[in-house]
Amino acid sequence: DQQVKQNSPSLSVQEGRISILNCDYTNSMFDYFLWYKKYPAEGPTFLISISSIKDKNEDGRFTVFLNKSAKHLSLHIVPSQPGDSAVYFCAANMGRRALTFGSGTRLQVQP
Amino acid sequence: EAQVTQNPRYLITVTGKKLTVTCSQNMNHEYMSWYRQDPGLGLRQIYYSMNVEVTDKGDVPEGYKVSRKEKRNFPLILESPSPNQTSLYFCASSDRDRLSYTEAFFGQGTRLTVV
Numbered sequence: 421d422q423q424v425k426q427n428s429p430s431l432s433v434q435e436g437r438i439s440i441l442n443c444d445y446t447n448s449m450f451d452y453f454l455w456y457k458k459y460p461a462e463g464p465t466f467l468i469s470i471s472s473i474k475d476k477n478e479d480g481r482f483t484v485f486l487n488k489s490a491k492h493l494s495l496h497i498v499p500s501q502p503g504d505s506a507v508y509f510c511a512a513n514m515g516r517r518a519l520t521f522g523s524g525t526r527l528q529v530q531p
Numbered sequence: 532e533a534q535v536t537q538n539p540r541y542l543i544t545v546t547g548k549k550l551t552v553t554c555s556q557n558m559n560h561e562y563m564s565w566y567r568q569d570p571g572l573g574l575r576q577i578y579y580s581m582n583v584e585v586t587d588k589g590d591v592p593e594g595y596k597v598s599r600k601e602k603r604n605f606p607l608i609l610e611s612p613s614p615n616q617t618s619l620y621f622c623a624s625s626d627r628d629r630l631s632y633t634e635a636f637f638g639q640g641t642r643l644t645v646v
Binding site for chain 1: 571621
């Protein structure tokens with residue numbers, strides 16, 4: 421049973437608009453959440469993270485929101501750019517254990 | 532430049548022929564791990580190591596071995612590869628301490644095909 425779920429395998433948005441990528445989790449013991457971006461033929465690269473004691477973290481065009489009661493987090497990209505086209509993975513951490521990843525969402529930003 | 536280096540990038544092998552995928556990091560990180568990525572399943576952890584000579588199983592360890600004789604290297608060993616181990620493999624390292632988590636740095640991946 422997947423503890424971290426990304427229910428949208430793909431998302432397409434227009435350049436300049438907002439991209440919203442969603443992630444749901446089932447384990448309330450997760451205490452840290454991360455988003456990774458992956459381009460073809462490359463390894464995932466860290467994008468942004470949030471601790472479970474916060475509900476929002478912002479870094480430039482990227483903002484992550486955490487709703488603990490709903491066990492839901494989202495990544496907002498504003499404005500979206502063609503270079504943002506990639507696969508985005510949501511990941512969660514519990515203490516010193518390994519990251520648990522979602523299955524990924526492929527974002528396509530149309531020029 | 533801080534990096535995690537995996538070799539080879541691509542490998543096609545036959546069932547049962549032992550192989551090793553190497554991983555090396557230059558950041559003096561204590562924590563290293565191996566993941567496999569499969570369609571629809573995201574990245575799943577195979578094995579991890581918290582320090583030299585300390586390794587433990589992740590979520591999908593069957594059919595794999597690892598060793599951590601030096602801090603910088605963490606090879607993944609498939610003693611008798613099978614077709615269900617065809618996948619994209621990633622090595623990762625992070626500077627994890629007792630109190631907090633920091634992001635993992637990933638290698639570029641090894642695409643393995645077992646025929």
